[in-house]
Amino acid sequence: MKQARPFGVETILLSESYDRILAEDIYADRDYPPFNRSAMDGYALRFKDIEKNKEFRLVGEMLAGGLIKSLKEVGSCIKIMTGAPVPEGADLVIRVEDSELKDGMVKFKSLPYRIWQNIAIKGEDAKSGEMVLHQSTIINASTSGLLASLGRNNVRVYSLPKVSIISTGNEIKAVEDSVLPHQIRDSNSYTIASFFQHYNIDIASRKLVSDRREEIKSAIESLKNMDILILSGGVSMGDADFVPEVLTECGVKAVFHKVQIKPGKPLWFGVRDNKTVVFALPGNPVSCQVSFKVFIEPFLRACFGLPPCQTIKLPLTSIRKKKSTFEEYFPCTLGLFGSQTGLHQIKNNGSGDFTSITRSSGLAIHPAEVEELKEGDFVEFIPWRGI
Numbered sequence: 155m156k157q158a159r160p161f162g163v164e165t166i167l168l169s170e171s172y173d174r175i176l177a178e179d180i181y182a183d184r185d186y187p188p189f190n191r192s193a194m195d196g197y198a199l200r201f202k203d204i205e206k207n208k209e210f211r212l213v214g215e216m217l218a219g220g221l222i223k224s225l226k227e228v229g230s231c232i233k234i235m236t237g238a239p240v241p242e243g244a245d246l247v248i249r250v251e252d253s254e255l256k257d258g259m260v261k262f263k264s265l266p267y268r269i270w271q272n273i274a275i276k277g278e279d280a281k282s283g284e285m286v287l288h289q290s291t292i293i294n295a296s297t298s299g300l301l302a303s304l305g306r307n308n309v310r311v312y313s314l315p316k317v318s319i320i321s322t323g324n325e326i327k328a329v330e331d332s333v334l335p336h337q338i339r340d341s342n343s344y345t346i347a348s349f350f351q352h353y354n355i356d357i358a359s360r361k362l363v364s365d366r367r368e369e370i371k372s373a374i375e376s377l378k379n380m381d382i383l384i385l386s387g388g389v390s391m392g393d394a395d396f397v398p399e400v401l402t403e404c405g406v407k408a409v410f411h412k413v414q415i416k417p418g419k420p421l422w423f424g425v426r427d428n429k430t431v432v433f434a435l436p437g438n439p440v441s442c443q444v445s446f447k448v449f450i451e452p453f454l455r456a457c458f459g460l461p462p463c464q465t466i467k468l469p470l471t472s473i474r475k476k477k478s479t480f481e482e483y484f485p486c487t488l489g490l491f492g493s494q495t496g497l498h499q500i501k502n503n504g505s506g507d508f509t510s511i512t513r514s515s516g517l518a519i520h521p522a523e524v525e526e527l528k529e530g531d532f533v534e535f536i537p538w539r540g541i
């Protein structure tokens with residue numbers, strides 16, 4: 155995480171900012187609501203008059219958007235619509251359905267009225283100058299609406315990183331290619347690109363290369379201006395697993411190689427010229443997905459000042475025996491466990507399987523020190539689409 159830093163800051167139109175991440179704190183430009191606002195269609199009056207008066211003289215009408223009036227006469231009321239400014243002097247709005255209007259006089263049902271009833275008081279939502287959104291807030295539907303209310307047609311957001319993906323492997327073909335029995339279509343670059351799209355990040359380029367050192371090298375060299383470079387395949391112990399060596403030859407300084415988790419163990423991470431961070435992922439599709447959720451996503455979020463995705467503790471609906479000495483991540487789907495939501499394990503034969511993982515809602519964690527998880531044991535769960 156030491157390598158995590160923002161990719162710059164830019165000012166963009168609010169209309170184009172959905173799902174981007176704020177790079178500034180946002181303050182209220184005025185009180186919200188900016189005036190005492192009626193929450194109902196009805197009559198505005200003085201609370202202290204309601205005890206003494208049986209009937210109120212109707213002296214005017216307030217529509218939303220009308221200039222603020224004042225209520226001067228004792229025992230009078232002003233008809234008011236939802237959203238309209240409550241006249242100065244009034245501190246109670248009684249709903250139209252609790253009233254009766256006859257010959258310019260209004261009678262109200264005898265109910266237990268409260269002072270300020272049906273009125274949103276000036277500044278009760280936010281005071282002028284108060285911080286209403288923190289830097290590193292994701293601009294979603296409600297924050298977008300708030301920014302519009304504050305008159306923020308332009309917002310400062312974190313710039314998005316330039317990301318490229320290189321898929322390595324003699325057997326790897328493009329999705330549009332026909333394949334021979336020994337060949338495999340590249341799926342990892344699509345998986346990784348989709349994950350990045352959760353953060354509005356489009357992939358700058360996607361390359362397929364064989365296991366030949368020179369080919370891997372020239373692909374890496376051609377992507378020097380990237381902020382993030384992702385490679386898949388060729389990081390393990392095989393005779394054609396040259397990726398770590400070639401990355402080092404290209405001047406990418408290794409930070410670590412191999413992690414204490416399964417799947418995803420052979421992951422390699424390095425940095426070039428203090429600019430490009432490089433994740434070289436294991437080729438197996440499930441390992442690749444786990445690597446994104448466990449390493450790339452937390453890194454990306456830290457760059458934007460976001461906390462790691464929230465994990466949820468949920469009970470397992472069946473036992474699970476550990477297969478290694480490492481912490482294990484296993485795909486699960488959410489389902490009912492008695493009357494409570496629980497995690498159903500998805501059967502898969504290993505990290506090379508594609509189809510079963512598509513039925514999962516996320517990954518559950520089997521701690522390294524626990525040999526067997528029992529039915530009903532609570533485990534950490536990371537949903538595929540983080541919160």
Ligand SMILES: Nc1nc2c(c(=O)[nH]1)N[C@H]1C(S)=C(S)[C@@H](COP(=O)(O)OP(=O)(O)OC[C@H]3O[C@@H](n4cnc5c(N)ncnc54)[C@H](O)[C@@H]3O)O[C@H]1N2
Pocket residue numbers: 321322323325326338339340341342343386387388389390391392395417418419420435436437438439441505506
């Ligand atoms: N002797 C050892 N062998 C292996 C070890 C080990 O510790 N000792 N680790 C295993 C583990 S764990 C993993 S994970 C894999 C990772 O190997 P690589 O990163 O070198 O990946 P490849 O060998 O290139 O490919 C593995 C697998 O994934 C398929 N693949 C590769 N790229 C793609 C892609 N873009 N789209 C779809 N599928 C892809 C590839 O065809 C292979 O089937 O190593 C174990 N071996």
Ligand code: MOO
Pocket residue numbers: 415416417418419420436438440441505506
């Ligand atoms: O780490 Mo490998 O990713 O177990 O299949």
